[in-house]
Amino acid sequence: MTVAELPQLVVPESSFKREVERLSGENVSTCFQCEKCTNGCPLHSWMDILPHRMMRCVQLGVKEEALRSDTIWVCASCETCTARCPNGIDIAHVMDTLRQISQRDHVPASQRSVPIFHNAFLGSIKRHGRVYEGAMAITYSFKNESWAGVFKLAGMGMAMFRKGKVNIIPKRVRSLGQIKDIFRRTELKG
Amino acid sequence: MDVSIYPGCSLDGTAKEYGESLEAITSMLGVNLHELKDWNCCGASSAHSMNNDLAVALAARNLGIADQMGMDLVVPCAACYQRLKVAEKRLVAGEKLEGVDNYDGKIHIKPLVDFLWDDVGEKQILSLLKKRLEGLNPVCYYGCLTARPPKITDAKSPENPMSMDEIMTCLGANVRQWSYKTDCCGGSLILTRPDIARTLIRKLLDMAEEAGADCVVAACPMCQSNLDGRQREISQESGKEYNVPIFYFTELMGLACGNPSVKKWLGRHVTDPRPLLTRKSLV
Numbered sequence: 474m475t476v477a478e479l480p481q482l483v484v485p486e487s488s489f490k491r492e493v494e495r496l497s498g499e500n501v502s503t504c505f506q507c508e509k510c511t512n513g514c515p516l517h518s519w520m521d522i523l524p525h526r527m528m529r530c531v532q533l534g535v536k537e538e539a540l541r542s543d544t545i546w547v548c549a550s551c552e553t554c555t556a557r558c559p560n561g562i563d564i565a566h567v568m569d570t571l572r573q574i575s576q577r578d579h580v581p582a583s584q585r586s587v588p589i590f591h592n593a594f595l596g597s598i599k600r601h602g603r604v605y606e607g608a609m610a611i612t613y614s615f616k617n618e619s620w621a622g623v624f625k626l627a628g629m630g631m632a633m634f635r636k637g638k639v640n641i642i643p644k645r646v647r648s649l650g651q652i653k654d655i656f657r658r659t660e661l662k663g
Numbered sequence: 664m665d666v667s668i669y670p671g672c673s674l675d676g677t678a679k680e681y682g683e684s685l686e687a688i689t690s691m692l693g694v695n696l697h698e699l700k701d702w703n704c705c706g707a708s709s710a711h712s713m714n715n716d717l718a719v720a721l722a723a724r725n726l727g728i729a730d731q732m733g734m735d736l737v738v739p740c741a742a743c744y745q746r747l748k749v750a751e752k753r754l755v756a757g758e759k760l761e762g763v764d765n766y767d768g769k770i771h772i773k774p775l776v777d778f779l780w781d782d783v784g785e786k787q788i789l790s791l792l793k794k795r796l797e798g799l800n801p802v803c804y805y806g807c808l809t810a811r812p813p814k815i816t817d818a819k820s821p822e823n824p825m826s827m828d829e830i831m832t833c834l835g836a837n838v839r840q841w842s843y844k845t846d847c848c849g850g851s852l853i854l855t856r857p858d859i860a861r862t863l864i865r866k867l868l869d870m871a872e873e874a875g876a877d878c879v880v881a882a883c884p885m886c887q888s889n890l891d892g893r894q895r896e897i898s899q900e901s902g903k904e905y906n907v908p909i910f911y912f913t914e915l916m917g918l919a920c921g922n923p924s925v926k927k928w929l930g931r932h933v934t935d936p937r938p939l940l941t942r943k944s945l946v
C-alpha cells in the first residue's frame with residue numbers, strides 16, 4: 474500500500490466540541506491524549522471519566538455522558554492539569570464550561586450538593602457583596618436537605634463562636650447596587 | 664512602604680487569627696496596609712464554576728478600586744489571588760468590563776507571603792528577630808492557587824515555591840522539604856464532599872509526618888482551616904491520632920519577632936498548637 478492509498482482517518486466534527494471551544498475559548502482539538510492531566514489530578518479516584526478522557530469526549534461529541542458525569546462536579550479546580558498540559562489547554566476552565574453547559578441545559582447534576590453549594594455561596598454574595606460564612610453554610614445545608622449537616626454545622630458554629638470567629642452582623646458592601654448590577658449584567662440566558 | 668490589601672471574606676471570620684497576625688507583623692515591618700475601599704467577594708470557586716462572566720466581573724470590580732488607589736495590591740488568600748489575577752489578565756488584554764476604566768496593569772498584584780519576602784526582604788525581617796524558631800520542624804504548604812496555573816499567577820516556581828520556606832528558615836526554623844507544597848487539600852469540596860476532602864487532608868498530614876515535620880505552615884485561610892479543623896474526624900475515621908499544628912506563617916513571624924498577641928491568635932485554632940510550642944520552649 475502506498476501512502477496515497479492509506480484510508481483517511483476521519484475525526485467527526487462534533488457540534489459539542491465547537492460549542493465547548495467557543496464558550497471556553499480553549500482549543501480542545503489539540504489534546505493528543507498524553508494523560509499528563511490525569512496523572513497529576515488529585516481527584517482522579519473519584520472521577521468516572523478521567524480528565525484526558527473528558528477531553529476526548531468533547532472532541533468526539535460524547536455530550537450526554539460528559540454532562541452527567543461525576544467528573545465535572547468533583548473536579549476541585551486545583552489547576553494542576555492546566556499548569557501541566559503540554560498543549561496549553563486550560564482543562565480546569567473546560568471543566569467550568571462543562572458545568573455551565575450542564576446547568577444551562579438543566580442536566581441533573583450527578584453530585585447534586587455541589588451546585589446547591591455554589592448557589593448558596595453566590596446568593597450570599599448577591600445579598601451582601603461578600604460571603605457571610607456561617608449563614609452561607611446553613612443555607613447550603615437546608616437546601617441540601619441534610620439535617621445531619623445542619624446539626625454538625627450548628628456545633629461547629631458554636632465552637633467558632635467561642636473562638637471569636639463568628640460575626641453577628643454580616644459585613645456588607647456599601648455600594649450593593651454595583652454588585653446587583655454585576656449579577657444582572659452577567660445573568661445566564663437559560 | 665504603602666500597599667493596598669484585598670483581605671477577602673475569611674479574614675474577619677474563620678481566619679480571624681490570620682487577619683490579626685498579618686496586621687501585627689506588617690505594622691512591625693513598617694508596611695502600611697490600606698484596605699481596598701468597599702471591596703467585594705472575588706467569587707471564589709463558586710462563581711467560576713457556575714458563571715464565568717460573573718466570576719470575572721466580580722473580581723474585576725476590586726481591581727478597578729485598587730487601580731484608583733494606585734498602590735500595589737497584596738492578597739493573603741490563594742483563591743482570591745488567583746481570581747484577581749484571572750481578571751487582571753483579561754483586563755490587560757484589553758477586555759472592556761463595566762466599572763473598570765482604562766485598566767493598564769501598572770499596579771502589581773502579589774501574594775502576601777511573596778510580598779514580604781521579595782519586597783520587604785530578609786534584612787528587614789531579621790532586624791525584628793527576638794526569638795529564633797529553634798527546634799521547630801515545619802513543612803511549608805502553599806496550596807493550589809498562588810502557584811497555578813503559572814500563565815495566570817506569574818509564579819516564578821509553580822512546582823516548588825520557596826518564599827515561605829525562606830522566611831521560616833531565616834527565622835531559625837528547621838524547614839523540612841517535601842513534595843506536597845502545592846498539592847490540593849480539597850478546600851472547595853469541604854462542605855459538599857467532606858469524605859473526599861478528608862482523604863486529601865489526611866494524605867497531606869501523613870506526608871508532612873513522613874518528611875519529619877512537627878507542624879505545617881500555611882499562607883491561605885482556606886488551606887489552614889481545612890487542615891486545622893478536620894483532624895478530629897480524620898482521627899476517628901482512621902484510628903490514627905492526628906494532632907498536627909497548622910500555623911499561619913504570619914503567626915510564626917509574630918512569635919519570632921516577640922509580638923505580645925501571639926497567644927490570642929493561637930487560642931483560636933481548632934488543633935491547639937500551644938503544647939508543641941511549649942515543648943520547644945517557644946512560648
Ligand code: SF4
Pocket residue numbers: 503504505506507508509510511524525528557558559560561562564
Ligand atoms: S495534558 Fe493536555 S494534551 Fe495531555 S491528555 Fe491532558 S488535555 Fe490532552
Ligand code: SF4
Pocket residue numbers: 510513514515516517524547548549550551552553554555564565568
Ligand atoms: S482542576 Fe480538576 S481536573 Fe484538573 S487536576 Fe484539578 S481536580 Fe483534576
